[in-house]
Amino acid sequence: MARKQGSHAETTAPKVRDAALRLFARHGYAAVSMRQIAQEVGVQAGALYRYTPDKQHLLFDLMRSHMEALFEARQAYAQPSDPLARLDAFTTFHIRFHLQRVDAVFVSYMELRNLSPENFAEVARLRSRYEGELEAILRDGVAAGVFEIADCKITTLAIIAMLTGLTTWYREGGRLPLDEITALYVRMVRGAVGVV
Amino acid sequence: MARKQGSHAETTAPKVRDAALRLFARHGYAAVSMRQIAQEVGVQAGALYRYTPDKQHLLFDLMRSHMEALFEARQAYAQPSDPLARLDAFTTFHIRFHLQRVDAVFVSYMELRNLSPENFAEVARLRSRYEGELEAILRDGVAAGVFEIADCKITTLAIIAMLTGLTTWYREGGRLPLDEITALYVRMVRGAVGVV
DNA sequence: GTCTATAACGAGATAGAC
């Protein structure tokens, strides 16, 4: 017996990534075997190696494409010129994007230790590039006299941690609609940069 | 053959916990074997079961005692009556405590998924009790007309996420001394609650 | 009685030959 049907590479590849992401998020990278991923996809373990050189690369791919999707989505977003409007837009964008990919956010943060040094360096580079975008907004706002910030680098990290933290507790159908929650965060971020 | 020396329960017990915490933080709960922990302690795997009923309970114990140490340390801290002073004290306390226990913080957040439902419920209870302490400060500040907060619950979660995020990047001997970093966060937290 | 080394179980993962 060989294969059951014709070519499936195009549908199988994303299935592998989806299954790996879900399993990594739920059980942790180290706890998930290639066999488990294969079973989830509906193929034999060996077949996975048509789509990834190894398990490590699979993890790296998930993190890298998460970051790439982040940049792509951000470019599709409106970029006002006014610093305060840009900050508000960043806040809104960050929340919406990350809430749609809770698994990827969790894995990208938790499994950094399981990346090889080179892969870690690449993910760290992408991450600090993203942080740089917020930092640039903050610096422009300070230069324009709109923000009051003692240290733009640390303020950047603090804001991103605050916003991303939302992914750990937000549930659809909760006490408040997402629009209202977002408005609350927009206001808190403004406060953190000294806008009254 | 049996034992090499006399009684060691009192020194071995904390060694087991220390080793488990360090290994769980570095490699993840699922990736760490009881044999690895035993080797780190300098004992055979079977001997670990003198100190824990099973691996799951070991993880739970680490998380629970992390929370208990948190409450204990907090009680030793000064509790001013002025809402703003209390908020500042909370910020300072939270940063200092969590920076001293980075491994426990990481494990407590990351390995929640590996707790049994009952153990998870207990840890969640302790955690929300701690959040309640900050929330109470915020409510008092609002009542006193000092803070301007639209939603105390969400503001609490946002502030804690912002502060705890510090543990992911802070390194001793970095660009700024901890005192200055703390001062920056005190200011940002103030801003987030509408204090100018 | 207290503590630990040793050995072993059953389950599941893994590696390699076919």
Added chain:
DNA sequence: GTCTATCTCGTTATAGAC
């Protein structure tokens, strides 16, 4: 794909040293 031998896991049983 499949079979098999081997490894590793959490955990238990037991017996010997303090």
